[in-house]
Amino acid sequence: MAKSTVKAVSGNTAAALGTALCSPDLIAAYPITPQSSVVEYLAQLVADGDISATMIQVESEHSAMSVVQGAAATGARVFTATSAQGLALMYEPYFRMSTLRFPMVMAVATREMTSPETVWSGQQDTMSVRDAGWIQVYCENNQEILDMVIQGYRLSEDKDVLLPVNVCYDGFFLSHLTERVEVPAQEDVNKFLPAYKPDHVAFDPKRPMAIDPLTPGNILIQYRAGHLAAMQRALTKLEKVDEEFASVFGRKWGGAIEEYRCEDADMVILTIGSMTGTARVAVDIAREKGLKLGLIKVRYMRPFPVEKIAKALEGKKAWAAVDRSVCFGWDTGPMYMEALAAATGNASSFSVIGGLGGADIALQDFAKVIETLVANKDKPGRHKTLWLEKPF
Amino acid sequence: MKEIRMHGRGGQGVVKSAQVIVKSVVAAGGYAHFIPFFGVERKGSPVFGFLRIDDKDINLKCQVYEPEVLLIYDDTLLDMPATFSGMRDGCAVVINTAKAASELDIPSNAGTVALVDASGIAMEVIGRNIPNTAMLGAFAKATGLVGWDGLKGVIEETFGAKNVKAAEKAYESVQKVKG
Numbered sequence: 367m368a369k370s371t372v373k374a375v376s377g378n379t380a381a382a383l384g385t386a387l388c389s390p391d392l393i394a395a396y397p398i399t400p401q402s403s404v405v406e407y408l409a410q411l412v413a414d415g416d417i418s419a420t421m422i423q424v425e426s427e428h429s430a431m432s433v434v435q436g437a438a439a440t441g442a443r444v445f446t447a448t449s450a451q452g453l454a455l456m457y458e459p460y461f462r463m464s465t466l467r468f469p470m471v472m473a474v475a476t477r478e479m480t481s482p483e484t485v486w487s488g489q490q491d492t493m494s495v496r497d498a499g500w501i502q503v504y505c506e507n508n509q510e511i512l513d514m515v516i517q518g519y520r521l522s523e524d525k526d527v528l529l530p531v532n533v534c535y536d537g538f539f540l541s542h543l544t545e546r547v548e549v550p551a552q553e554d555v556n557k558f559l560p561a562y563k564p565d566h567v568a569f570d571p572k573r574p575m576a577i578d579p580l581t582p583g584n585i586l587i588q589y590r591a592g593h594l595a596a597m598q599r600a601l602t603k604l605e606k607v608d609e610e611f612a613s614v615f616g617r618k619w620g621g622a623i624e625e626y627r628c629e630d631a632d633m634v635i636l637t638i639g640s641m642t643g644t645a646r647v648a649v650d651i652a653r654e655k656g657l658k659l660g661l662i663k664v665r666y667m668r669p670f671p672v673e674k675i676a677k678a679l680e681g682k683k684a685w686a687a688v689d690r691s692v693c694f695g696w697d698t699g700p701m702y703m704e705a706l707a708a709a710t711g712n713a714s715s716f717s718v719i720g721g722l723g724g725a726d727i728a729l730q731d732f733a734k735v736i737e738t739l740v741a742n743k744d745k746p747g748r749h750k751t752l753w754l755e756k757p758f
Numbered sequence: 759m760k761e762i763r764m765h766g767r768g769g770q771g772v773v774k775s776a777q778v779i780v781k782s783v784v785a786a787g788g789y790a791h792f793i794p795f796f797g798v799e800r801k802g803s804p805v806f807g808f809l810r811i812d813d814k815d816i817n818l819k820c821q822v823y824e825p826e827v828l829l830i831y832d833d834t835l836l837d838m839p840a841t842f843s844g845m846r847d848g849c850a851v852v853i854n855t856a857k858a859a860s861e862l863d864i865p866s867n868a869g870t871v872a873l874v875d876a877s878g879i880a881m882e883v884i885g886r887n888i889p890n891t892a893m894l895g896a897f898a899k900a901t902g903l904v905g906w907d908g909l910k911g912v913i914e915e916t917f918g919a920k921n922v923k924a925a926e927k928a929y930e931s932v933q934k935v936k937g
Contacts, residue, residue, distance in 0.1 A: 372784060372785075373784070374777070374781040374783075374784040374790070486796070538793075538794070538796065539793060539819055539820075542796075543791055543792065543793050543819070544776070544777045544780045544781075544791060545784075545791035545792075546784045546790070641819065641820075642819075643816075643819040644819050647817050647818055727820060728820040729820065730823070
């Protein structure tokens with residue numbers, strides 16, 4: 367069993383501790399709620415000499431991503447963190463980071479997008495950029511945040527992958543949640559995560575080369591095809607990384623999806639992020655009442671685990687997907703829309719949207735979801751979206 | 759599992775004191791978590807927090823709707839509908855107040871009711887009206903949900919010796935007026 371230290375920390379601190387254990391060479395960041403304390407914590411570690419990273423304070427998120435991009439081009443292991451408007455502002459270098467195939471981990475304390483003006487929780491920020499070429503994993507608790515930063519670097523730097531990773535976790539519900547976290551020993555992290563030695567591109571005065579010249583479509587299309595192929599390889603790799611992580615640290619997160627009490631279930635709820643914990647309790651309560659209910663925790667939105675989801679939903683009579691964000695074009699949540707595209711057959715299904723702008727997703731909300739599942743169970747096909755509305 | 763809801767005002771140190779409780783429980787080998795609810799971030803506005811303590815991992819990641827313990831850091835919050843909303847029968851209530859029980863409107867289904875002049879203690883011992891560490895002493899004494907020595911250790915390392923004194927003073931002076 368690996369050595370570890372038990373601490374009570376916030377999700378943001380867990381992200382920072384995970385990052386520190388990965389010994390980044392450079393961190394650049396701009397503060398934004400609810401992420402700020404991630405980089406504040408790291409800045410303190412740098413100032414105290416606890417980690418040897420270079421810390422660069424920049425004037426915007428666009429600059430933060432541009433700075434880490436330049437450093438990544440020299441072969442540095444880099445980190446930043448952001449939320450909502452910050453992510454929106456960095457969109458241009460954000461897209462370029464993945465399409466240049468530079469590995470990195472960026473923590474995102476997910477936050478609702480304006481308007482109306484809000485600073486609270488929601489996954490609209492990261493969901494809106496799920497097709498910007500990054501790997502996206504969503505966490506359920508603070509331990510998973512810490513562990514996925516470490517797994518994230520390993521996956522990101524894998525020679526068959528070389529893609530940046532977003533470790534996404536619910537703003538406030540996790541970023542400001544304090545709970546028990548096991549912090550692994552540095553020697554174990556070193557064993558799991560070897561030093562990053564890039565060989566595909568680097569700013570090196572002894573070996574001058576042009577990076578990212580103007581590229582015509584006939585070549586660009588090959589880059590895109592290669593990027594998509596890497597995403598598909600990541601789908602297999604992330605399972606292996608999770609298994610190897612388990613062999614060193616004793617914790618396994620389940621790869622792209624985790625199935626909970628699904629084996630004999632005829633009804634299933636799909637969840638993403640911190641709501642999953644509450645949903646587990648809701649499933650346990652429903653099971654005590656004799657309902658055959660299971661849960662699929664969707665961990666990765668990119669790459670999307672199409673086959674795994676199709677298989678997990680096979681033979682189920684009814685399912686619902688609960689999103690903390692919206693898909694404007696489909697009158698549904700985005701995870702529902704993608705799960706529906708992945709599912710085979712014509713089971714009864716519906717989208718659930720809740721928890722926007724910091725609203726809670728509580729046990730009574732899952733009770734509503736379960737009630738609707740039972741009512742729709744014998745009526746195959748798509749049903750209307752259920753909004754988890756809250757009283758004013 | 760014990761579900762606890764905290765009500766206070768911005769600037770009273772509700773979040774910090776909740777984190778101290780979580781740290782104490784975790785250091786003693788237990789499980790606890792705290793979710794703060796931020797409204798508008800300014801001094802004096804009502805703030806909430808949701809604390810759970812258990813002997814196993816806590817899956818719930820939502821607010822507390824049916825508290826078994828209420829920690830109220832400011833007695834001007836007693837007439838807000840949110841304060842006693844959903845409280846379970848026998849709910850323990852710890853209130854920072856200089857008033858007598860007869861002057862306070864506390865629902866009759868409350869169990870233990872404990873009163874402490876945490877603001878007065880804070881002014882006297884720390885010199886500032888930050889009642890959070892005194893409330894910790896009252897909470898420990900009134901509920902027994904957290905080990906007293908461990909709690910004092912975390913208070914000392916988080917806030918310093920003066921705050922331990924404030925907590926001790928509250929521990930000694932908290933009055934159980936019911937239960």
